[in-house]
Amino acid sequence: MKVDIxxxxxxxxxxxxxxxxxxxxxxxxxxxxxxxxxxxxxxxSGTKGHKxxxxxxxxGIKPWRQKGTGRAxxxxxxxxxxxxxxxxxxxxxxxxxxxxxxxxxxxxxxxILTSLLKNKRLIVVDTLKIDEPxxxxxxxxxxxxxxxxxxxxVNEKQxxxxxxxxxxxxxxxxxxxxxxxxxxxxxxxxxxxxAGIKKIESIYG
Numbered sequence: 701m702k703v704d705i706x707x708x709x710x711x712x713x714x715x716x717x718x719x720x721x722x723x724x725x726x727x728x729x730x731x732x733x734x735x736x737x738x739x740x741x742x743x744x745s746g747t748k749g750h751k752x753x754x755x756x757x758x759x760g761i762k763p764w765r766q767k768g769t770g771r772a773x774x775x776x777x778x779x780x781x782x783x784x785x786x787x788x789x790x791x792x793x794x795x796x797x798x799x800x801x802x803x804x805x806x807x808x809x810x811x812i813l814t815s816l817l818k819n820k821r822l823i824v825v826d827t828l829k830i831d832e833p834x835x836x837x838x839x840x841x842x843x844x845x846x847x848x849x850x851x852x853x854v855n856e857k858q859x860x861x862x863x864x865x866x867x868x869x870x871x872x873x874x875x876x877x878x879x880x881x882x883x884x885x886x887x888x889x890x891x892x893x894x895a896g897i898k899k900i901e902s903i904y905g
Contacts, residue, residue, distance in 0.1 A: 701717065701718045701720060701723045701724045701814075701817060702715050702716070702717055702718070703715065703716060703718055703723075703817065703822070703824050704824070705824050705825070705826055705894060706823065706824065706825050706826070706845075707825065707826055708825050708826070708827065708828055708829070708841050708844065708845065709844050710844045710845050710846065713826055716824075716894075718817070718897070718901070719901040719905045721810070721904075721905050722810050722813060722814075722900065722901050722904045722905050723810075723813050723814055723817050724814060725807070725810045725811060725814050726811075726814075727811045727814055727815050727818075728807065728808070728811050729811075731804060731807060731808050731811065732808045732811050732812060732881065732885075734804070734808075735800055735804060735805055735808035735881050736808075736881045736882060736885065737798070738798035738799070738800045739800070739880060739881055739882055740882060741796045741797065741798045742796070742797050742798060742800075744796040746793065746794050746795040746796060746797075747791065747793065747794040748793055749790055749791045749792045749793045749794070750786075750787040750790040750791065751786050751787065751790065752780075752786040752787055752788070752790045753776060753778050753779055753780060753785060753786035754786070755786065756778040756784075756785060756786035757778075758777060758778055758784075759776035759777045759778030759779075759785075760776075762774070762775055762776070763776070763777050805881075806904055808881055809879065809880075809881060809884070809904060810904055812881060812884045812885060813884070813900070813904075816884070816890055821888065821889050821890060822889075822890050822892065823845060823847065823889060823890070823891045823892070824891075824892055824893075824894060824897060825845070825891060825892070825893050825894070826893070826894055827893055827894070827895075828841070828852065828854055828858075828861060828891070828893050829858070829860075829861075830860050830861060830864055831860070832860065832864075833859065833860040833862075833863035833864050834864055835864055835865075835867050835868060837860075837864055838861070838864035838865050838868060838871075839868065842868070842871070845891060847888070847889045847891065848870060848871075848888075849870040849871075849887050849888035849889065850870070850871055850872075850887050850888065850889045850890070850891055851872050851874070851883050851884065851886070851887040851889070851890045851891070852865065852871065852872065852873045852874075852890075852891045852892075853874060853875070853876055853879060853890060853891065853892040853893070853896045853900075854873070854874075854875060854876070854892075854893050854895070854896050855875065855876055855893060855895035855896045855898070855899050856875060856895075857873065857874075857875050861873055870887065872886075872887065875896075876892070876895075876896040876897075876899035876900050876903070877899065877903070879900065
């Protein structure tokens with residue numbers, strides 16, 4: 701799969717061949733949906749349930765004999781009627797974690813990257829660099845590249861790029877090692893530097 705490499709001013713440098721095992725696979729939409737759903741579920745924090753009379757600690761012995769004391773019958777000190785007892789109508793602990801196989805996860809990432817390339821939503825630049833950590837400088841670069849809703853993937857995070865892109869709406873900056881299915885599909889375009897491309901190919905190839 702060929703792709704044009706551009707400077708950050710959007711002028712073309714050359715064309716290179718991308719690894720077919722990463723950027724030229726058969727797109728599996730069903731698997732992508734499954735992995736994205738699992739990824740979002742795993743980001744949810746679970747809920748913590750309360751303890752009912754059977755799970756509250758203590759209360760293993762009958763507090764007093766059944767008859768002859770003049771008091772009400774009681775079988776446990778952990779009854780919901782007692783102070784320190786269990787709750788009556790409890791909710792269970794909820795865990796939203798879904799297992800994702802590593803092989804399936806990698807296949808889904810490769811499917812998304814292939815789809816981005818086929819739909820001309822993947823832009824490869826030689827290097828991305830700005831001299832000052834200013835939003836104005838980053839906005840100039842994005843304007844030259846003709847993108848606004850964009851995920852920027854670099855091999856190594858640069859402080860200037862990070863600070864300059866932080867306040868721009870619909871712009872996200874991550875390293876090649878941290879790419880994930882949700883970030884890749886959440887933006888209209890993906891801009892990757894050449895070092896980031898090599899890193900992705902080494903991880904997923």
